[in-house]
Amino acid sequence: MNPQSTNFFVLTGGPGSGKTTLINQLTDMGYHCMSEAGRTVIRQQQSCGGGALPWNDKITYARLMYEHDLAAYRRACNMNGPVFFDRGIVDVVAYLQMEHLPVPETLQTAASHCRYHTTAFILPPWPQIYRRDQERQQDLPTAIATYHAMIKTYLQYGYTLVHVPRLPVAQRAVFILNAITSEHRSKKD
Template identity: 35%
Template sequence: MNPFVVISGCSGGGKSSLIQELARRGYAVVEEPGRRIVAEERAAGGRALPWTDLAAFARRAIAVAAADRTSHEGAGDWVFFDRGLVDVAVALAHATAADRLDPTVTRNPYHRAMFMAPPWPEIYETDDARLHSLDEAVAEYDRLLPAYRDLGYDITFLPKIGIEDRADFVVERLAMRRR
């Protein structure tokens, strides 16, 4: 069984809060590569930022996401990823107008079941690492959804409910897949 479960979707859709709740429950989690890169680039005065050089940012994020996956090889239970290789490959394809995704995506699959956070305008807000508008976040979501479908993932849309109930939903859906 592949224990790597991606939680993807619209920026500001509650993914990181869900990841934090899953970690609180004792699950292994991997924070979003993009947020870590933004913090590192800002600290170093770098330019691999999504609003400065999206292609450089995405290339770096692919390397980070692949390393994240490798570092959790052999995990016995679910490992939840706040975004993953597909997300950053889609960003790179968008930035470079490529017609196909980086091959790292198909060489390093996640569990077939993945969870997608739909746009949630009522909770969307910008912060130091998320400078784009809700419209830009929805456009990104609109690129991610077909990419995950085309790669054969079984997409489950996260309901717009409280974080604890959302975590229950994810854990219950995955338990049903184990049966």
């Protein structure tokens, strides 16, 4: 494990649970944050007329997400302090498993070796804020199934999950910052 990766914190969960809004809040607070691969790939593919979309070519879509997440991980290795990721490499594994598609060995290896902090933050489904859009075409039941797939896969890779409560975004950010600060303090004691 890269020693710096103990400062890498993943926010995961199903679509539409407020991850990106929370990442934006942490960015506004001055923290290093990495964007979600899925939305980035969808935007790029839609803008160039590409077919690597989750409703078209799931395998190429997953490969592009993996490449995005691996690049983000490598960039984060040059950053000091906490780095927050809107999803991570493990999410791509979960996506492929959920879609009943093969998980390439290179992806499995990356998920095992490109580790984040052992604590990952998972945001539960939140029907009141869930919205579909041009990039998020899943329905709410699929979003809930994705949440459960993330739990299963993160546990499979040895992560401890902390459930982020449904609170206003600023309070969610404080919850996460308090969690990482209290863990850091307890390790010093």
